[in-house]
Amino acid sequence: MFIKMPEYEIWVKEGIFSEIQQMIKTVKHNPSIFIVTDENVYALYEDLVKKSLGSYKFEFVVIKPGELSKSIDIYISVVKSLIDKKIKRDDLIISFGGGVVGDLCGFVAATLYRGIDYIQVPTTLLSQVDSSIGSKVAIDIEEGKNLIGSFYPPKGVIIDPLFLNTLPEDEYANGLAEVLKAGLIGNKKLFHHLLTENKIGEAEIIEAILVKRDIVLIDPYDHKERMFLNFGHTFGHAIEKAHQYRTYKHGEAISYGMLIAIELGIKWQKTDPTLYDEVKRILLRLNLVKEPLLAYKDYLNYIWSDKKNLQDGLRFVVISKPGHPELLTLNEGDF
Ligand SMILES: NC(=O)c1ccc[n+]([C@@H]2O[C@H](COP(=O)([O-])OP(=O)(O)OC[C@H]3O[C@@H](n4cnc5c(N)ncnc54)[C@H](O)[C@@H]3O)[C@@H](O)[C@H]2O)c1
Incomplete structure (x- = not known):
């Protein structure tokens, strides 16, 4: 291909x-x-x-x-x-x-x-x-x-x-977190695959690449649509930073971040409420998150102190359902 x-x-x-x-x-x-x-x-x-x-x-x-x-x-x-x-x-x-x-x-x-x-x-x-x-x-x-x-x-x-074939299991799961993200922002089929499967093959790798390729083609330099790729990453990066990049691998941090983005999307009536349990089930099964889950309130300070995130507000990605991302601009009061 x-x-x-x-x-x-x-x-x-x-x-x-x-x-x-x-x-x-x-x-x-x-x-x-x-x-x-x-x-x-x-x-x-x-x-x-x-x-x-x-x-x-x-x-x-x-x-x-x-x-x-x-x-x-x-x-x-x-x-x-x-x-x-x-x-x-x-x-x-x-x-x-x-x-x-x-x-x-x-x-x-x-x-x-x-x-x-x-x-x-x-x-x-x-x-x-x-x-x-x-x-x-x-x-x-x-x-x-x-x-x-x-x-x-x-x-x-x-x-x-x-x-x-030689990749350690935890590194493989780390990559699956990004595959799940690709499914959630741009490919319903990929998301459905992960509802039941712990492995992906060449076909799913191609599907995940195409999600990123199509977004990058529209917005190569990160002005708008490319930010959809940050789904789960706003809190994911804050979690990595808060724990000095030691406690959570990137894939784990963005997994908690995706759940937080869905939780907040539901709170703001942007996201289909049934999505939370489906995504949580996948992430628990893949060992990417553990209960008790991390609370978003514990990481807000890191988000508002990261100047890179802020322009006229915080750019934050939510999804209404798999394949339908939306970029919001938020202020501290919105949380
Ligand atoms: N440029 C971008 O758009 C972009 C996007 C996402 C992430 N990143 C960056 O990617 C980095 C993380 O990448 P990663 O998760 O691949 O980590 P990594 O490069 O550290 O690799 C993870 C581990 O797997 C080992 N490894 C690599 N290939 C292997 C194989 N085939 N078999 C066995 N072991 C193997 C490596 O030696 C390493 O120990 C971060 O720095 C992140 O910022 C960049």
């Missing part, structure tokens, strides 16, 4: 990674290749990468796994390492890993020598259905996540669901 973006294609198929040489050929003639990955992915897939790249000249840059690698220090160390390995402006970078590697490596590609071509090969469920789509690249600073970044489209994205 080839999904078209304005500047590049997303290839999705089981086993497609072994065809990476074909994508490289569509991008440039005989480049030297620099693969940025993390230690876990390197340990699992070094041999496969070597085999799949055939006679191309390539080098690895391997970082530590985890969110802490999306830092200025690691950004500088990757840049230095690439320069040390004699990368040139017309070479090719491949980001090979989850969303951390994708965001960091994409930002390196966007900025080193004012831009080097890169291909994204996402290897977690979250990165396959979410972070590798839509061209946002970023690193974190002490003041907050993703505060330094850019929109920098890759030359192509290769999504091979076979990589998910």
Whole structure:
């Protein structure tokens, strides 16, 4: 399956990674290749990468796994390492890993020598259905996540669901939270799939990508419709921050955030009240939330102190029913 973006294609198929040489050929003639990955992915897939790249000249840059690698220090160390390995402006970078590697490596590609071509090969469920789509690249600073970044489209994205076979269960569930979000904001069928199933296949991965693709095409730079993708993220980010990014994984935090958004949507008579129990049942079954659930009142301070959220009020996404999102502008009194 080839999904078209304005500047590049997303290839999705089981086993497609072994065809990476074909994508490289569509991008440039005989480049030297620099693969940025993390230690876990390197340990699992070094041999496969070597085999799949055939006679191309390539080098690895391997970082530590985890969110802490999306830092200025690691950004500088990757840049230095690439320069040390004699990368040139017309070479090719491949980001090979989850969303951390994708965001960091994409930002390196966007900025080193004012831009080097890169291909994204996402290897977690979250990165396959979410972070590798839509061209946002970023690193974190002490003041907050993703505060330094850019929109920098890759030359192509290769999504091979076979990589998910080695993903730990909790990381898989983390990605399912974003799949559920995609279902709730843009695809009723995807939502119904998760009502009974704990796994998704290639077909559902494609459906989730299409939800994000269609939204990004309408609003690439986050002015209006792209904010629908923030469903569950307003409180999700506040929960992550309040607990110093340690207690809850991103998928867990946005799962509580989605339930809060539904609870508030019902309170404001925007959301079908039957949705709350259905979504709660899915999230409990996937171990993404636990009872007692988190109370939104405990996180309001974090929301109103996050200046990034506020323009003429707080932009907040509710849904009336699966597939029908709405953007509200709220003030403190609305809660
Ligand atoms: N750019 C965007 O639009 C966007 C959107 C959503 C999230 N993000 C970012 O994505 C990041 C989270 O991404 P993530 O959830 O993929 O986390 P991650 O990159 O930290 O990966 C999670 C873990 O899975 C391991 N892993 C990766 N692939 C594996 C595989 N195939 N088999 C076994 N282990 C594997 C990694 O080594 C890591 O330990 C966050 O930094 C978030 O801000 C970006």
